[in-house]
Amino acid sequence: MTYISNDIVNEIRSRTDIIEVVSRYVNLTKKGKNYIGVCPFHDDHSPSMSVSPEKQIFTCFSCGTSGNVFNFVANFEHISFIQAVMLLGEKLGYNLSNSNALIKKDDYFEIYNLANKFYQNSLNTSLGKNAIDYLKQRNIDKETIKKFGIGLSVQKLSLTDYLKNKKYDINKLMDIGLTNDNGNDIFINRIMFPIYDLSGNTIAFSGRIYNTKDTSKYVNTKETEKFKKGKILYNYHIAKEHLKKNDTVIIVEGQMDVIRASTIGINNVVATMGTAITKEHKAIIKNMTKRVILCFDGDAAGEKATTSAIAMLEDTDLDIKIVRLPNNMDPDEYILKEGKSGFCSQLDAAYNLIDYKMELLKKNKDFTDIKDISSFVSSAIKELVNEKDSIIIELNLKKIATSFGIDYNTILERYNEYKKDKKEVKKKLDVKKSYNRYSQAERNLIYYMLKDVTVLKMVERKVGYFPTKSIRELSNEIIYYFHKYGIINIADFISYISNKEELYDPLMDIIAMNIKDDFQIKEIEDYILVINEYHKEMKVRNLNQKLKEEKDPLKQAEISLEIMKIRGVKDDDTRN
Numbered sequence: 001m002t003y004i005s006n007d008i009v010n011e012i013r014s015r016t017d018i019i020e021v022v023s024r025y026v027n028l029t030k031k032g033k034n035y036i037g038v039c040p041f042h043d044d045h046s047p048s049m050s051v052s053p054e055k056q057i058f059t060c061f062s063c064g065t066s067g068n069v070f071n072f073v074a075n076f077e078h079i080s081f082i083q084a085v086m087l088l089g090e091k092l093g094y095n096l097s098n099s100n101a102l103i104k105k106d107d108y109f110e111i112y113n114l115a116n117k118f119y120q121n122s123l124n125t126s127l128g129k130n131a132i133d134y135l136k137q138r139n140i141d142k143e144t145i146k147k148f149g150i151g152l153s154v155q156k157l158s159l160t161d162y163l164k165n166k167k168y169d170i171n172k173l174m175d176i177g178l179t180n181d182n183g184n185d186i187f188i189n190r191i192m193f194p195i196y197d198l199s200g201n202t203i204a205f206s207g208r209i210y211n212t213k214d215t216s217k218y219v220n221t222k223e224t225e226k227f228k229k230g231k232i233l234y235n236y237h238i239a240k241e242h243l244k245k246n247d248t249v250i251i252v253e254g255q256m257d258v259i260r261a262s263t264i265g266i267n268n269v270v271a272t273m274g275t276a277i278t279k280e281h282k283a284i285i286k287n288m289t290k291r292v293i294l295c296f297d298g299d300a301a302g303e304k305a306t307t308s309a310i311a312m313l314e315d316t317d318l319d320i321k322i323v324r325l326p327n328n329m330d331p332d333e334y335i336l337k338e339g340k341s342g343f344c345s346q347l348d349a350a351y352n353l354i355d356y357k358m359e360l361l362k363k364n365k366d367f368t369d370i371k372d373i374s375s376f377v378s379s380a381i382k383e384l385v386n387e388k389d390s391i392i393i394e395l396n397l398k399k400i401a402t403s404f405g406i407d408y409n410t411i412l413e414r415y416n417e418y419k420k421d422k423k424e425v426k427k428k429l430d431v432k433k434s435y436n437r438y439s440q441a442e443r444n445l446i447y448y449m450l451k452d453v454t455v456l457k458m459v460e461r462k463v464g465y466f467p468t469k470s471i472r473e474l475s476n477e478i479i480y481y482f483h484k485y486g487i488i489n490i491a492d493f494i495s496y497i498s499n500k501e502e503l504y505d506p507l508m509d510i511i512a513m514n515i516k517d518d519f520q521i522k523e524i525e526d527y528i529l530v531i532n533e534y535h536k537e538m539k540v541r542n543l544n545q546k547l548k549e550e551k552d553p554l555k556q557a558e559i560s561l562e563i564m565k566i567r568g569v570k571d572d573d574t575r576n
């Protein structure tokens, strides 16, 4: 591990101009005080990245990647933060290391690329005959094999030996999931499907058994620094190329579903690789398209996955449609059985969101039973309360009325009742609103603490406690940094916490919020008030909880007194 003191890091940073460095990689245009350019860290079509010469930081308002000049170079060159410091330092004439090897680019992609080619070659040797036959049997032709880079791992051809001969470090091979602890290949006798990141680099494999019985049909590379299932979608880089304007992305579970769809000429398909849709997936999908079709496996697990995907995607303006395949089939099996026309008619007949929810509610209900009818009608109306489109609401309410021979006014009355209930619930959610106000205030404060020592000192003096852990720690670090170095600026503070993920990530979120740069002292006072009030509220809430659980009347009285004290105390100490 290399260590470079903070003073040197800051010195190099202050002698380096972020505009000049970023311009080497990306075309920048001046816009007001800042420069803007196309972000190299996501699939950007309009300039979403802003670089500030004043603050010496960059921010992408689309994907959220932010940081100082070192972070930019590290991200771009796929090197570590410290390597980026060394790279830029050496350009300025600093002699920071005796060994250039440290500056060598991360060879993860290089190794995986070689491994990918190695497996593809193995498939084409005489040892691959059975595997090719197996693939043929499953209607995977040569063209598809090539398109998806399908390969083969065999016992007789050791990938580990091959890479060791190329002088790659065995520890690295273990680290990135190609070699096990005994120094042998992880994948043996499996058909290999390479997994690519969003830019099309090979980052992992999925290996499938083909002529033996094994308890695990698929083995995937373990999660590594670059392979995180929750952050990639299988086939993204190909699907994206096939998307025309207003096109739909079809989301499936498995990579075989993607590959199968491609054999019938459907290429706008991505797979979650069996994980639930994450926040990161959501951001990727939103960037790709406005329309999605969820086409998960037809079994119960697929239904569950559909429900959770809907919950994740529902609050976006994505147009969501749902396909549920019959007889527990997955898209791969369905296409094999019903062909292109069958699959396309499933896509054409996809449910829209509200219809799908209605269908779900109908499941396992016996509509000759009055009780079941009543329970369905209630839950269907409740679901419609969440719908925004008034036409959809009216049409569905009418449909319910006619289907079950209920007077429309009765249905409408019930709808209005539920709507009123929902408003009541919303009132209770005001607690949440006060959280949002608080959360905005704490993030603004952190940002201004890094801009202005006055704010830093005010926070140090007046904020009793930040209830949010990451913010509390950020604030402590900023204050500590200021007392240690006697000065504070955002770009150097970023360097200082760059190896502390638990602080770095929240700070990047704050930077990407695009908080306005100028502020009034009055605003700062308000933020501090909001935070101290929120902390009080939290304390009272906790005590109330304790009170509920406490049986001893004496102790109950004590707690009540404490609550009264907190409520009664004027918050003079938070005002000037």
Ligand SMILES: [Zn+2]
Binding pocket: 039, 040, 041, 042, 044, 048, 049, 060, 061, 062, 063, 064, 065
């Ligand atoms: Zn970006």
